[in-house]
Amino acid sequence: MRSLTGLTAVVTGGNGGLGLGLAVGIAKAGGNVAIWARNAERNAAAVEEISRHGGKAIAIAGDVSDEADIEAAMKQTVAELGPLGCFVANAGIHAATPLIDTSLDEWRRVLAVNLDGGFLCTREAARQFVSQGQGGSIIVVSSTIVRYGAAGNAAYAASKCGLAGLGRTLAVELARHRVRCNILIPGWTRTGMNVDLQANEAFMKATTSRTPVRRWADPEEFHEVAAFLADPKLTFHTGNEVFVDGGYTIF
Numbered sequence: 001m002r003s004l005t006g007l008t009a010v011v012t013g014g015n016g017g018l019g020l021g022l023a024v025g026i027a028k029a030g031g032n033v034a035i036w037a038r039n040a041e042r043n044a045a046a047v048e049e050i051s052r053h054g055g056k057a058i059a060i061a062g063d064v065s066d067e068a069d070i071e072a073a074m075k076q077t078v079a080e081l082g083p084l085g086c087f088v089a090n091a092g093i094h095a096a097t098p099l100i101d102t103s104l105d106e107w108r109r110v111l112a113v114n115l116d117g118g119f120l121c122t123r124e125a126a127r128q129f130v131s132q133g134q135g136g137s138i139i140v141v142s143s144t145i146v147r148y149g150a151a152g153n154a155a156y157a158a159s160k161c162g163l164a165g166l167g168r169t170l171a172v173e174l175a176r177h178r179v180r181c182n183i184l185i186p187g188w189t190r191t192g193m194n195v196d197l198q199a200n201e202a203f204m205k206a207t208t209s210r211t212p213v214r215r216w217a218d219p220e221e222f223h224e225v226a227a228f229l230a231d232p233k234l235t236f237h238t239g240n241e242v243f244v245d246g247g248y249t250i251f
Contacts, residue, residue, distance in 0.1 A: 002227045004055075005030035008081040009230055010074075012036045012064050012121055013091030015046040017191030018141070021219030022088055025226030027055040034077040035059040036070075036121075037091065056081060064091045064117030070124050083132050086230040087125035089118045090141040092159070094193055096152045107155045114159035118166060122181075126174055135178030139229045140167035142185050142241075147249045164241065171239030180238035182229055187245025188216040212247035 004026055014023040014035040023033045023046065032055045035046050043059035050057035058080055062069035078084060092114045095106055122138055129136040143160040150157060163183070170181035188207050190198060197203050198216075208214050225244055228234070243249055 002029050002231050004085075004227060004230055004232075006082075007031040007085035007230065007232065008034070008077070008083060009086040009088065010034045010036060010077055010084065010125070011088040011090055012117070014088070015039060015042040015059065017193060018186055018189055018219050018222060019088070019090040020046055020049065021222040022090060022139075022141075022226040023050050023057075024053055024220075025223030026086065026230055027051075027053040027057065028223055029227040029230075030055055031086070031227075031230065032056040032081045033058075034073075034081055036062055036064065036073050036077075038063060064121055065112040067120055070120045074124050074128055078128065083134060084125065084128045084136060085232060086137045086139065087122065088139045088141065088226070088230075089121045089125075089163070090139075091117055091121075092141070094153075094156050097155075098152050099154045102154055110155035111159050111162075114156070115162045115166075118159075118163045122166065122170055126170065126177075126179065129174070129179045130177050133177075135232065135235070136180070137230050137232065137234075138167070138170055138174075138179065138181040139226075140164070140170070140181065140183045142167070142183050144185055144187055144243070144245050144249050146185065146241075168239055175238060178235070180234070182238060183241045184225065184229065185241055185243045185245065185249075186217065186222065187211065187243075187248045189222075190216050190218055207248075210248060210251055211245070212251050215246070217244070217246060
C-alpha cells in the first residue's frame with residue numbers, strides 16, 4: 001500500500017458503495033478523509049468505518065448541487081484536517097426511465113447532482129489548490145456508460161459523459177498549478193444504488209458474461225486504486241481515463 005500519511009482528501013458521496021471504498025482506500029494508506037454527503041446517519045457510520053483504518057475522518061452534511069454548501073464544506077474541511085491534497089468527485093444519482101417518458105424535471109434533477117455537482121465541487125477544489133500553491137489531485141468518477149449506449153439512461157449517460165469531458169479539461173487547465181486530474185471509470189460494482197439490478201438474474205447473467213473476469217466488483221477492490229490516484233508522488237500522471245471494469249469495455 002502507498003503512503004498517504006498527512007494527506008487530506010475529500011470524497012463526495014463517500015458514505016456508501018464505491019465512494020466509501022475509495023475513502024477507506026485513502027485512509028488505509030494513511031490519509032485523512034472528509035466525507036461530503038447528505039445522509040447524516042450514513043455519514044456517521046462511514047466515519048466510524050474509515051476511522052478504523054487509521055486516518056482521521058469527518059463527515060459534512062450537504063448537497064453537492066448547492067454552491068453555498070460546497071463552499072462551507074471546503075472551509076470546514078481545511079479548518080479541521082489541513083490543506084487539501086486530493087478531491088474525489090464521486091457523488092451521483094441514477095434514474096432509469098425510457099427517453100420518451102423522461103420529464104425535463106427528472107433530466108434536470110440527475111444533471112444537477114451528477115454534472116452541476118461535479119462542476120461546483122471540482123471548481124471549489126481547484127480554487128483551494130491554486131490558493132494553497134502546493135499542487136494536488138482531483139479524481140472524477142465517471143462510468144463505463146461513456147463507452148456504450150444504455151437504454152433508459154439518457155440523463156445519467158449525459159451526466160457521466162460530461163464529467164469525463166470536465167475531467168480532461170481540468171487536467172489541461174490546472175497542470176500549470178501542479179494539479180492533476182484523472183477520470184476513474186469503474187465497471188459493474190455491487191453497491192446500494194444497484195441492488196435492483198443485482199436481483200435481476202437475467203441482467204446479472206448478461207453483464208457478467210460480457211465481463212472477462214466473469215463477475216462484478218466489490219467496493220473494497222477500489223482501495224488500492226484510490227491510493228494510487230491520490231498519491232502526490234505521481235506528478236506526471238494526469239488526464240488519464242482509468243478503467244477498472246474487469247475488461248467489460250474491451251470485450
